[in-house]
Amino acid sequence: MKPLGDRKRTVAPLVELSLTPMIDVVFLLLIFFMVGMRFRVDDRELAAPLPRAGPPPTVQTPPLPEIWISLHVQEGTRPNPQPRIVIDQLPVTTWAQAHGVLARLAQMPGAAETYRVIIAPDDDVPHDWVVTTLDHLHRTGYTHIAFKQ
Amino acid sequence: MRYGTRRIDLVKFDFALLPFLALFFLLFWLSFCFVVPLVRYDEPEDVELPFARSAVPDDNPDPCRLVLWVKKDGSVWFAGEARSEQEVFDALAVEARLSRDEAGISDRLVFIKADERVQFKHIRKLIEACRDPSVRIWRLTFGVRP
Numbered sequence: 692m693k694p695l696g697d698r699k700r701t702v703a704p705l706v707e708l709s710l711t712p713m714i715d716v717v718f719l720l721l722i723f724f725m726v727g728m729r730f731r732v733d734d735r736e737l738a739a740p741l742p743r744a745g746p747p748p749t750v751q752t753p754p755l756p757e758i759w760i761s762l763h764v765q766e767g768t769r770p771n772p773q774p775r776i777v778i779d780q781l782p783v784t785t786w787a788q789a790h791g792v793l794a795r796l797a798q799m800p801g802a803a804e805t806y807r808v809i810i811a812p813d814d815d816v817p818h819d820w821v822v823t824t825l826d827h828l829h830r831t832g833y834t835h836i837a838f839k840q
Numbered sequence: 841m842r843y844g845t846r847r848i849d850l851v852k853f854d855f856a857l858l859p860f861l862a863l864f865f866l867l868f869w870l871s872f873c874f875v876v877p878l879v880r881y882d883e884p885e886d887v888e889l890p891f892a893r894s895a896v897p898d899d900n901p902d903p904c905r906l907v908l909w910v911k912k913d914g915s916v917w918f919a920g921e922a923r924s925e926q927e928v929f930d931a932l933a934v935e936a937r938l939s940r941d942e943a944g945i946s947d948r949l950v951f952i953k954a955d956e957r958v959q960f961k962h963i964r965k966l967i968e969a970c971r972d973p974s975v976r977i978w979r980l981t982f983g984v985r986p
Contacts, residue, residue: 712856712858713858715862716858716861716862716865719865719866720869723866727869735983735984735985736896736898736982736984737894737896737982738980738981739952739967762960812960814960814961816959817956817957817958817960818955818957818958818959818963819890820960821960822891822892822982822984823891823892825982826894826895826984830893838964
């Protein structure tokens with residue numbers, strides 16, 4: 692019988708963790724989420740003017756002076772419609788011109804707060820043009836805005 | 841010399857756990873991608889909101905607001921389905937009835953997320969529905985993108 696010291700000791704094999712498949716799984720998960728994830732864009736809102744109906748005021752206030760903005764589609768510009776904007780009977784064809792006219796009108800003392808702007812878009816006008824008009828009005832400081840009834 | 845005994849060499853069986861985990865995660869992710877869109881509210885994704893620089897962030901949305909989606913073809917969607925004009929009007933009337941003040945005016949907010957290419961006549965119908973004497977909703981906002 693061999694002495695105890697000469698016997699080969701059976702040592703339990705060390706547990707080896709192979710890192711490569713683990714990295715492989717991590718990259719796979721990363722690719723899956725990159726492909727599948729959709730980022731949600733934060734909502735933004737633009738107040739649309741609707742008159743707050745209610746009982747008639749007890750004190751009659753004088754009607755506000757009005758600025759009419761009508762939106763039309765230029766004839767012959769479909770399928771890429773181009774705007775024709777008429778601001779108080781002054782026709783303009785670009786949004787920059789419209790913004791310029793509204794800004795000049797707003798420069799009159801108290802105009803932005805006292806003038807009532809009425810937007811009258813045609814039925815076939817894209818919603819984008821109406822929002823752009825509202826945007827220009829908000830940026831030039833007009834507070835009394837309404838849609839044509 | 842030995843009789844009656846036989847050494848049986850046990851075959852070592854190595855079970856590779858990591859590929860199994862990889863397959864498990866793959867199947868889990870695939871089932872997640874197929875099942876989740878079926879159970880969540882389907883917001884129309886083909887709606888391109890118009891752009892507005894003066895828009896304010898929608899940080900604290902009113903939880904009771906009614907969100908209406910209007911697609912390019914003019915169809916109105918809410919609660920994940922396309923709705924007819926009458927259904928939209930009925931929904932507005934119900935919402936208004938739930939939020940009337942003493943003067944009979946509704947304080948409910950209607951949030952319209954309309955595609956930028958939709959014709960205004962479809963938006964006009966919604967505005968007129970809000971103005972209707974049986975509805976009387978005056979708080980209206982348009983959804984835009986920054």
